[in-house]
Amino acid sequence: xxxxxxxxxxxxxxxxxxxxxxxxxxxxxxxxxxxxxxxxxxxxxxxxxxxxxxxxxxxxxxxxxxxxxxxxxxxxxxxxxxxxxxxxxxxxxxxxxxxxxxxxxxxxxxxxxxxxxxx
Amino acid sequence: xxxxxxxxxxxxxxxxxxxxxxxxxxxxxxxxxxxxxxxxxxxxxxxxxxxxxxxxxxxxxxxxxxxxxxxxxxxxxxxxxxxxxxxxxxxxxxxxxxxxxxxxxxxxxxxxxxxxxxxxxxxxxxxxxxxxxxxxxxxxxxxxxxxxxxxxxxxxxxxxxxxxxxxxxxxxxxxxxxxxxxxxxxxxxxxxxxxxxxxxxxxxxxxxxxxxxxxxxxxxxxxxxxxxxxxxxxxxxxxxxxxxxxxxxxxxxxxxxxxxxxxxxxxxxxxxxxxxxxxxxxxxxxxxxxxxxxxxx
Numbered sequence: 001x002x003x004x005x006x007x008x009x010x011x012x013x014x015x016x017x018x019x020x021x022x023x024x025x026x027x028x029x030x031x032x033x034x035x036x037x038x039x040x041x042x043x044x045x046x047x048x049x050x051x052x053x054x055x056x057x058x059x060x061x062x063x064x065x066x067x068x069x070x071x072x073x074x075x076x077x078x079x080x081x082x083x084x085x086x087x088x089x090x091x092x093x094x095x096x097x098x099x100x101x102x103x104x105x106x107x108x109x110x111x112x113x114x115x116x117x118x119x
Numbered sequence: 120x121x122x123x124x125x126x127x128x129x130x131x132x133x134x135x136x137x138x139x140x141x142x143x144x145x146x147x148x149x150x151x152x153x154x155x156x157x158x159x160x161x162x163x164x165x166x167x168x169x170x171x172x173x174x175x176x177x178x179x180x181x182x183x184x185x186x187x188x189x190x191x192x193x194x195x196x197x198x199x200x201x202x203x204x205x206x207x208x209x210x211x212x213x214x215x216x217x218x219x220x221x222x223x224x225x226x227x228x229x230x231x232x233x234x235x236x237x238x239x240x241x242x243x244x245x246x247x248x249x250x251x252x253x254x255x256x257x258x259x260x261x262x263x264x265x266x267x268x269x270x271x272x273x274x275x276x277x278x279x280x281x282x283x284x285x286x287x288x289x290x291x292x293x294x295x296x297x298x299x300x301x302x303x304x305x306x307x308x309x310x311x312x313x314x315x316x317x318x319x320x321x322x323x324x325x326x327x328x329x330x331x332x333x334x335x336x337x338x339x340x341x342x343x344x345x346x347x348x349x350x351x352x353x354x355x356x357x358x359x360x361x362x363x364x365x366x367x368x369x370x371x372x373x374x375x376x377x378x379x380x381x382x383x384x385x386x387x388x389x390x391x392x393x394x395x396x397x398x399x400x401x402x403x404x405x406x407x408x409x410x411x412x413x414x415x416x
Contacts, residue, residue, distance in 0.1 A: 049272075050201030050216050057195070057204055075213050079204045082211045 003029045003102070004064035004085075005095045006055075010038035012096040018070025021051030027095055028062045034099065037062070052076030052117070059085055068098050068107070077113035089114060120407060121293045123312035125336075127328025129299035131318045132348035132372065135382055137296035138165045142256040142387045143403035148291040151284065154264035155308035156298040157240060157277045163264055165385050167253040172243030172266045176280045177236030178219045178273075185209050187231035194223035194232060215272045240267040240277040246288065254387045261287055274298070278307040292406070301335040309335070314410045315343040316369060321353035326360060333366055342414040344369040367413055370402050 006023035007014040012034060017023035021044045028037040039058060044051040052072070056079035059067055067080060068090045080087055088107040090098040101107050124137045134156070141152040154162040160172075181194070181203070192205030202216035203223055214237055224232040244263040247253055265281040267274045278298070284290070297308035309315055315336040319329040329345065336343035345361050350371035361368050372378065377393055388396045402409075 047201075050213075053201040053204060053213060053216065057201070060204070060206060075216070079211055079213065082204070083206045 001031050001066065002062070002064045003031060003066045003068060003099065004059040004062065005029055005067075005090075005098060006069040007038075007095050010036075010040075012036055012099070013094050015094055016068065016070060016090045016092060016098050018092070020067075020069045020072050020076055021047070021053075021055045023055065023069070026055060026058055026062075028064055029095070029099055031099070031103065034096075050075075053079050056080050056083070056085075059083075066102070068095075068102060071115045072110060072113055073115050073117045074113040075117060077110075120291070120314075120410060121295060121312040122314050122316055122406065122410065123295040123297050123309045124316050124318060125297040125305060125309055125332055126299060126318045127301055127330070127332040127335075128319065128325055131299075131320050131325060132346075133299070133318050134161045134165075134296055136316070136318055136346055136348070136372075137294050138162050139388045139399055140403055140406070141260055141294045142166075142254060143389060143400050144292055144294075144406065145257055145260040147404065149259075149261075149289060151261040151263065151287060151290040151293040153281050153293060153295045154262070155278045155281050155295055155304070157265040157267045157274045157281065157304070158298060160264045160266050162262065162296055163243070165254070165387060166247055166257050166260070166262055167385070168243070168245060168247055168262055170243055170245045172241040172264060174242045174244075175238045176240050176242050176265065176277050177238045178217075178276045179221070179234035180214050180217050180219065180237045181212060181221075181223045181232045182235050183209050183212070184231045184233070187229045189229055189231075191228065193226050193228065197222050197226045215270070218273070219276070238268070239271045239273070240265050242266075242277070242280055244287070254390065256387055256389050261290060263287065274304045275307045278304050282308070282311075301331045306335065306339070309339055309341065312341060314413055315339075315341050316346055317343055317366075318346045318348055319357055320349045321347055321351075321355070321357045323353075323356070325353070326357050329357060329360065333364060342410075342416070344409070344413050346370045346372065348372045349374040365416075367416070369409065369413075370398070372399075 006017040007025040060083045154160045195203040195205035204211040265277045319325040351374040
C-alpha cells in the first residue's frame with residue numbers, strides 16, 4: 001500500500017511535519033518496502049489560502065490511500081475523505097517511527113478535522 | 120456625491136460618524152446610508168428600521184454534470200484558488216474557496232460545467248419612516264445594508280450588492296460605512312467615492328493603520344481627509360503625520376463621556392446638548408463644499 005507522510009525533510013529519518021498544507025515535504029512511502037518519493041511542497045508553503053487543498057491534491061495525484069500528519073484542517077479533510085484517503089494523526093517523531101506505528105496498528109484514523117483552517 | 124467613511128483600524132468610530140453624518144444631513148437633502156461592513160453591520164442598531172435584511176445575495180459557483188464529466192482534471196488545474204480538486208471521477212468543489220471567476224466552465228472541453236448561485240448573505244434596504252423606533256432625525260433616510268452569513272470567507276460580492284443603487288430612490292448624498300482594514304472588502308467599499316473620510320484615534324495603533332488607509336486612498340486616486348475620534352487621548356503623532364503628508368483634518372470628535380453614553384444607548388449626537396453636536400451639524404451642512412475643497416487641493 002501507499003502512504004503519504006508530511007515531513008520536515010526528504011528522508012525517512014526526517015521528523016513528521018505537524019502541518020499538513022504547509023508541510024515542507026510530502027513523502028510518498030510504499031509499503032512494505034518503504035520506498036520513498038520526496039515531494040517538496042513549494043506551492044503549499046507559499047499559498048495564502050487553499051494550502052491544505054493543494055497538498056490534498058498532491059496526495060491524491062500520487063495515489064496514496066493513507067495520510068500520516070500532525071494536524072488536518074476542515075477543507076483538506078473534506079477533500080481527502082472525498083478521495084477515500086484515510087487520515088491518521090501522528091503526534092511526532094520521525095517519519096520512520098510514524099510508519100512503524102501505523103504498521104503496528106498504533107495509530108487510529110481521525111474521524112474529522114482536528115484543527116480549524118489557518119491554525 | 121459619494122463619501123466613504125473608512126479606516127485602517129477597526130473600532131475607530133466609522134459607524135458612529137456615518138450614522139451621525141447621515142442623520143445630520145437627512146433633513147436637508149436626499150441621503151443614502153450604505154452599511155458595507157457586512158461582517159458586522161451596525162448602522163441599523165442606531166436607526167432601528169422597521170424592515171430587516173432578508174433579500175438573498177448569491178455568487179455563482181460551478182456545478183459539474185457528472186454524466187458529461189470525463190474526470191480530465193483540467194478545471195482543477197486551471198482554478199487559481201484551488202476551489203476544485205481533481206479526483207478519480209468528477210472533481211470536488213470547495214465552494215468557500217471559489218472566487219466565481221468562471222474559468223472552470225471556460226476550460227472544460229466537455230462543457231460539463233454550468234454555474235448556479237449560492238447564497239452568501241442577505242440584504243436589506245428601504246426608506247426610514249418617522250416610526251417610533253428610530254431617532255426622528257433619521258426619517259427620510261435611505262438605508263441599505265448587507266449581512267454576510269456566518270462562515271463565509273468572501274464578503275466582496277455582498278459589499279458590491281450593497282453599493283448597487285439601481286433600485287434606490289434618487290439620492291443627493293451617499294454615505295458609505297466601509298468595513299475596517301484595507302483588504303478587498305474595504306477597497307470595494309471605497310471604490311468610486313468622491314472623498315474618503317478616514318477615521319482614526321490619536322494612538323500609535325491608530326496612526327499605524329491610518330498610514331495604510333491613506334496609502335490605499337492614494338492608490339485609488341481618491342482625495343481623503345481625516346477625522347480624529349476620541350481626540351484628547353494619546354499623543355499628537357496623528358496630527359503631525361497629517362501635516363507632513365498634507366492630509367486635511369476634517370473634524371475632531373472629543374473623548375467625551377456623553378458621546379460614549381449616547382453611543383451605548385444607540386442615540387445620535389443631535390439629541391445631545393453639547394458643543395460637539397453643533398460642530399458635527401456645521402461639518403455636515405458644509406460637507407459638499409469640503410469635498411470639493413479637498414478634491415481640489
